[in-house]
Amino acid sequence: MRSDYDCIVVGAGPAGSMAAEAAARKGLRTLLLEKDREIGVPVRCAEGVGERELTELVQPRERWVANVVQGAVLIAPNGKEVVIEGNGDRGLVLDRKIFDYDLAAMAAAHGAEIATKAYVFDVLRTDGRVTGVRVQHLGRTHDIRARVVIGADGVESRVGRFAGLHTALKLRNLGSCLQVTLANIRVDPRYVYAYFGEAVAPGGYLWIFPKSETEANVGIGILGPYTKQRSAMRYLDDFLRRRFPHAAVLYTVAGCVPVAKTLKKIIAPGLMLAGDAAHQVNPVTGGGIITAMFAGRLAGNVAAKAIAANDVSENMLNEYAREWHRQVGQKHERLYRVKESIIKLRDADFNRLAEIMQDIPPEERTLLTVLKKALMRKPALILDLVRAFMG
């Protein structure tokens, strides 16, 4: 490691690796720092992405894909199943260990330097501007300077906080998740499954993302306030006992998802935050891989532009925040309102929604047709959802 770079990226998840790749591709001397010993491990993710969305960002490699799905099955509290076909829009269940690893390797191929076991525990500041990081690497502490720092250090981001940004997440906007990877099960791998209901996953949902006919990521995400009554683990245990009594648990992981609006401020002089660190997750689904990649790339490109202009002021870096909001953030604000409506739904509302969906022929069942049909029936809560979507 040198003692100064153009760009330092903290965290080698999808946001960080895409940021490092973009910055290095534009010729910046770039350093990517990861606190864990190995990139991609531990996996805290159900590993689902849309194929089209991923392909817009990178060319998917075969080795990243554990399973391809053609649609989703939604299961109402009364057990009614509604199949939603992707109609050609396929979903991928990734192998994130390989995926994250390869994204970092792609950044390296463009010239980014990478260090693992490199824990950033403070930022350096000069005249109110972030000018580097303090890192512990293999037992030694280093101060490394950079003209721009990109904080891509995940939901528990400390880089933003070190730089004085307000990164706290309200309990009501925190998805508390627990997931197991199961073997020795039987599941139709052509679909992902989402279960709803107060007894299954209050203020959230429980998922099955198959990796094959006999393996799947099975997890639950519930909103913070509900965990006071009963933990995510107890809900998941109940479900597993009923649905997969003979499963072997290969892997267990807990984690949090920010189901919130994007942070009010995602930039400071010399600093940008990207991915979970900036709360750039879809607030309805909790999916954040694609948006993290998008934001990371955008931040890396803006870093290059700012450095070329010799101006890393807040004003200059604001292009990143502006573009994020224009291209994705505004949609997330609408989705946040949808989430706020969904958490008000009771079991009877979910059951009614399932009935409405079942009336629609499977080949016509898209989110839009469901909403149109719901609108005709005009139940008040569903109207809330429609308003949120239509903005």
Ligand SMILES: Cc1cc2nc3c(=O)[nH]c(=O)nc-3n(C[C@H](O)[C@H](O)[C@H](O)COP(=O)(O)OP(=O)(O)OC[C@H]3O[C@@H](n4cnc5c(N)ncnc54)[C@H](O)[C@@H]3O)c2cc1C
């Ligand atoms: C149980 C669960 C299931 C999920 N399922 C899905 C899903 O199916 N699809 C989907 O799209 N999203 C899913 N998500 C969300 C998704 O995992 C995240 O949105 C995504 O990983 C965000 O990428 P990121 O690069 O911002 O952060 P991360 O992937 O969290 O990467 C941050 C990196 O920064 C490193 N780091 C942190 N602090 C420091 C430090 N101080 N110094 C150096 N390095 C540091 C971390 O070790 C980590 O490697 C799920 C999340 C959970 C918890």
